[in-house]
Amino acid sequence: METLVFLFPQLNFFAPKEEAYFKMLCPEDLLAPRMKASNFRLKDKKSRLSLLLTKSGSHENISPGKKTATTNNNISPEAALRWSDSFEDLIRHSDGVESFSQFLRTEFSEENIEFWLACEEYKTIDSEIRLISKAKHMYSVFIEAEAPKEVNIDYASKVAIQKTMASPTNTCFDAAQSKVYSLMKKDCYPRFLTSDIYLHLTKRKGPGTTMYRRRSRSCVFNEPRGEATSDSSDWL
Numbered sequence: 001m002e003t004l005v006f007l008f009p010q011l012n013f014f015a016p017k018e019e020a021y022f023k024m025l026c027p028e029d030l031l032a033p034r035m036k037a038s039n040f041r042l043k044d045k046k047s048r049l050s051l052l053l054t055k056s057g058s059h060e061n062i063s064p065g066k067k068t069a070t071t072n073n074n075i076s077p078e079a080a081l082r083w084s085d086s087f088e089d090l091i092r093h094s095d096g097v098e099s100f101s102q103f104l105r106t107e108f109s110e111e112n113i114e115f116w117l118a119c120e121e122y123k124t125i126d127s128e129i130r131l132i133s134k135a136k137h138m139y140s141v142f143i144e145a146e147a148p149k150e151v152n153i154d155y156a157s158k159v160a161i162q163k164t165m166a167s168p169t170n171t172c173f174d175a176a177q178s179k180v181y182s183l184m185k186k187d188c189y190p191r192f193l194t195s196d197i198y199l200h201l202t203k204r205k206g207p208g209t210t211m212y213r214r215r216s217r218s219c220v221f222n223e224p225r226g227e228a229t230s231d232s233s234d235w236l
Contacts, residue, residue, distance in 0.1 A: 075095050075099070075201050077201065077202050077203045079093075079095070080099075080198065080201035080202045081202050083096050083099075083198075084193055087184070087185040087189045090189065090192075091116075097113065097117070099197055099198065099201060100113060100188075100189075100192055101113050101114075102197055103188075103191075103192045103195050103197045103198070104188060106195070106197075107188070107191075109188065111142065111149035111150070111151055112151060112152075112180050112183060112184050112188065113184065114142075114149060115138075115142045115149070115151045115176075115177070115180055116177055116180055116181060116184070118138055118142070119138075119173045119174075119176075119177040121134075122134055122135070122138065122170070122173060123170050123171070123174075125170065131168055131169075131170065132168055135164075135165060135168035135172065135173075136165060136168075138173065139161060139162070139165055143158055143161050143162070143176065144158070144162070145158075151176065151180050152180075152183065153176050153179050153180065154179070157175055157176050157179065158176075160175065161173065161175075161176060
């Protein structure tokens with residue numbers, strides 16, 4: 001079926017004012033503009049989605065609950081319990097680093113452990129070209145103002161690092177790494193030990209639950225009188 005469309009003469013500058021125009025349009029002609037508009041809206045939605053994914057920021061847009069579900073179930077409770085002895089025991093093991101990293105993600109502060117690990121790798125580089133490239137990359141990601149994963153260190157330390165970027169050495173990040181390490185040890189580590197991630201690994205349900213700790217082989221105390229007797233038992 002064809003449709004009659006009235007065209008105003010004012011839209012044609014060369015047409016007399018008293019002249020009117022008529023044009024017969026078929027359904028295909030009327031459908032084309034609608035299809036173009038639909039395609040434009042679809043492309044606009046795809047463009048917005050791509051922009052949203054690109055602007056992920058310095059942290060992953062992931063629910064903390066989803067991250068905790070990825071905890072390594074192959075870690076034995078006994079091994080996890082040893083991590084409570086000290087922060088050094090925790091980060092000495094790859095499983096400990098991974099579990100601690102998962103916890104930091106739930107607090108949106110994973111840049112701390114990422115920077116510390118990057119510094120550990122950086123100190124092993126023996127190529128001058130790679131050293132310069134890695135130093136500039138670390139500075140742009142972790143140190144400079146408004147960096148995507150800027151770590152929490154003082155301004156003086158940032159300035160000191162910036163001055164070394166012209167000729168970086170293996171030790172130019174040592175002071176900053178030490179500050180971040182201290183921050184994780186004093187601030188993040190105690191909270192990790194009471195987090196759901198760690199309690200799940202140690203098969204504990206929360207504060208107050210009996211924690212099985214290694215006891216000295218030399219002696220134990222009988223209750224209730226507290227008399228010392230020899231005992232070869234390792235565990236409660």
